[in-house]
Amino acid sequence: MDINSRPVVVKRMPERVNARTAREFLRDVRPFLAADRPQLVFDLSQVAQIDAAGVEMLLRCMSEAHKRDGDVKLASLSDQAAVVLELTRTERLFEIYETSTEAARSFSGFLPNAMRQQLLHNKRSAQPAAA
Amino acid sequence: MDIRGLLLVNSESIGEIDQSPVAALAGTLDVAGKSPLLRIMERLQQYGVSSISAVVETGSSVTARNCGLPSDIARIAAAPDRFWRTAESVFNDMAQRGAELVVLVRLNSYAETDFEKLIQFHLDHQGRVTQMSHGEQRLEIFCISASRRNDAASLFRTQLTRCRTECPLLEHEGYFNPLADARDLRQFAIDILTRQTQTCPAGEEAKPGVWVAPGALIEKGARLLAPAYIGSFARVRSGAVITRCSSIEQHAVVDCGTVIENSTVLPFSYVGAGLDLAHSVAGMGRIVNLHRDVSVEVTDPKLIASMPAKSGKRLITSAAEIVTYLPRLAWQGMFAGAEAQPADLHDTLRQSSPALGNAAGYETPACDTETSHKFPNMVVARRYGHQ
Numbered sequence: 001m002d003i004n005s006r007p008v009v010v011k012r013m014p015e016r017v018n019a020r021t022a023r024e025f026l027r028d029v030r031p032f033l034a035a036d037r038p039q040l041v042f043d044l045s046q047v048a049q050i051d052a053a054g055v056e057m058l059l060r061c062m063s064e065a066h067k068r069d070g071d072v073k074l075a076s077l078s079d080q081a082a083v084v085l086e087l088t089r090t091e092r093l094f095e096i097y098e099t100s101t102e103a104a105r106s107f108s109g110f111l112p113n114a115m116r117q118q119l120l121h122n123k124r125s126a127q128p129a130a131a
Numbered sequence: 132m133d134i135r136g137l138l139l140v141n142s143e144s145i146g147e148i149d150q151s152p153v154a155a156l157a158g159t160l161d162v163a164g165k166s167p168l169l170r171i172m173e174r175l176q177q178y179g180v181s182s183i184s185a186v187v188e189t190g191s192s193v194t195a196r197n198c199g200l201p202s203d204i205a206r207i208a209a210a211p212d213r214f215w216r217t218a219e220s221v222f223n224d225m226a227q228r229g230a231e232l233v234v235l236v237r238l239n240s241y242a243e244t245d246f247e248k249l250i251q252f253h254l255d256h257q258g259r260v261t262q263m264s265h266g267e268q269r270l271e272i273f274c275i276s277a278s279r280r281n282d283a284a285s286l287f288r289t290q291l292t293r294c295r296t297e298c299p300l301l302e303h304e305g306y307f308n309p310l311a312d313a314r315d316l317r318q319f320a321i322d323i324l325t326r327q328t329q330t331c332p333a334g335e336e337a338k339p340g341v342w343v344a345p346g347a348l349i350e351k352g353a354r355l356l357a358p359a360y361i362g363s364f365a366r367v368r369s370g371a372v373i374t375r376c377s378s379i380e381q382h383a384v385v386d387c388g389t390v391i392e393n394s395t396v397l398p399f400s401y402v403g404a405g406l407d408l409a410h411s412v413a414g415m416g417r418i419v420n421l422h423r424d425v426s427v428e429v430t431d432p433k434l435i436a437s438m439p440a441k442s443g444k445r446l447i448t449s450a451a452e453i454v455t456y457l458p459r460l461a462w463q464g465m466f467a468g469a470e471a472q473p474a475d476l477h478d479t480l481r482q483s484s485p486a487l488g489n490a491a492g493y494e495t496p497a498c499d500t501e502t503s504h505k506f507p508n509m510v511v512a513r514r515y516g517h518q
Contacts, residue, residue, distance in 0.1 A: 018430075018431075049427075049428060049430060051429070051430060051431030051433075051434065052403075052431050052433045052434060052487050053431075055487055056487050059487070079420070079423050079425035079427070080425065080427045080428075082423065083411075083418055083420045083423060083425060083427045084427065084429070084434070086407060086409070086420075087406050087407060087408060087418065087434060088405075088406060088407075088434070088487055089405070089406070089407050090487075
């Protein structure tokens with residue numbers, strides 16, 4: 001497993017992501033995107049409304065990160081955000097995780113989803129035996 | 132025998148009003164070209180009930196939209212607090228004018244009732260009020276002897292929950308849809324398009340399984356995969372794909388390159404360009420996603436927008452767009468950077484959704500471009516529906 005010592009920045013997105021808030025958000029994360037090989041996780045758990053400007057901003061962040069050999073991952077998508085990302089065909093462009101912790105961990109090692117499910121299953125089945 | 136029909140349309144009756152107005156309007160929204168209200172009305176007429184009155188609640192979301200009642204149906208508007216009183220007086224009027232039986236239907240579900248059987252059952256049992264049932268559930272479909280005004284009055288005063296005397300129940304055997312929420316509305320569209328109902332889509336079957344209503348405009352390059360429905364004056368623009376029991380209702384617009392899969396686009400709604408709408412009911416500034424069971428408000432008109440229902444307003448909006456088109460182009464020409472046009476199909480398929488604009492040059496691929504580079508003569512496009 002690759003040991004990664006570079007920091008992962010986790011940023012929570014605002015409740016309403018429109019042109020104005022997207023601009024503000026981009027201004028906030030720009031210093032992190034300007035770093036070498038930036039690693040960002042956007043937490044979308046609080047997003048209740050996101051429009052095309054918000055999706056554009058996500059793509060812009062991703063593009064900026066890719067230019068510097070980094071990545072942007074999404075975590076804890078609210079239903080509202082998930083619906084809009086699906087609608088705009090952008091959900092397939094991002095790695096999406098259940099929690100920010102999982103997303104942050106994913107930068108240091110690749111664990112296929114099937115393996116993760118298997119591990120989770122083994123852990124659960126081991127618990128009653130231990131009890 | 133003088134048999135008359137009485138339809139009751141109020142917001143309480145049309146499902147539970149949850150966060151989605153779609154649920155509240157389910158009975159009056161068009162499904163494959165006609166609302167359940169209109170379909171029930173036509174069914175009554177098929178069974179020889181020619182004199183029909185509809186009591187419609189005013190000031191609610193129900194009457195905010197045109198219910199699309201034909202001119203031969205008497206429409207009586209009633210304030211929400213006087214709704215039941217008005218219904219009772221309409222019933223009494225019918226009785227005074229010589230009606231012998233009144234078939235009463237409250238629009239909270241869609242049932243393909245055999246009204247002949249209901250009337251015969253009522254006459255055979257010599258009942259005052261006969262009610263339909265579907266399994267354990269009592270349907271709000273009644274046959275009432277017009278001379279039994281007290282029984283009718285008690286029924287109206289208890290909002291159809293109780294009758295003065297015991298009502299014989301007749302089991303409903305035909306198609307039934309509770310129309311309680313957007314999921315039921317979607318299921319109703321699927322059932323109509325797959326011909327599981329006796330009622331048909333409103334329009335001509337342009338090719339097997341694809342119904343197109345008069346005035347619909349399907350641009351060259353748009354693809355309709357059966358079963359599908361395109362409502363009157365709806366517009367499906369170039370490159371759009373309508374598939375898997377999707378229903379585009381009257382005056383709706385599906386913009387270029389959008390894929391509508393297993394979804395309903397409500398009347399007078401606009402779906403932006405280059406989007407993927409799947410397993411949803413879209414319109415009135417909302418998307419109800421049935422897979423996620425969530426209703427999302429969309430305020431961005433580039434994605435989902437509502438268009439004015441009145442033709443005059445639509446005309447003004449279109450005129451304003453035309454008038455501002457040239458100045459907008461001139462402005463963009465003077466101050467914006469030149470936008471490179473895609474040279475070929477590969478470039479076109481690599482473009483992002485037009486609804487998103489130019490997102491920092493990031494291109495959302497619409498196809499497997501890696502394969503396209505390896506084999507320049509081949510384009511691997513995404514597969515939709517039965518393609």
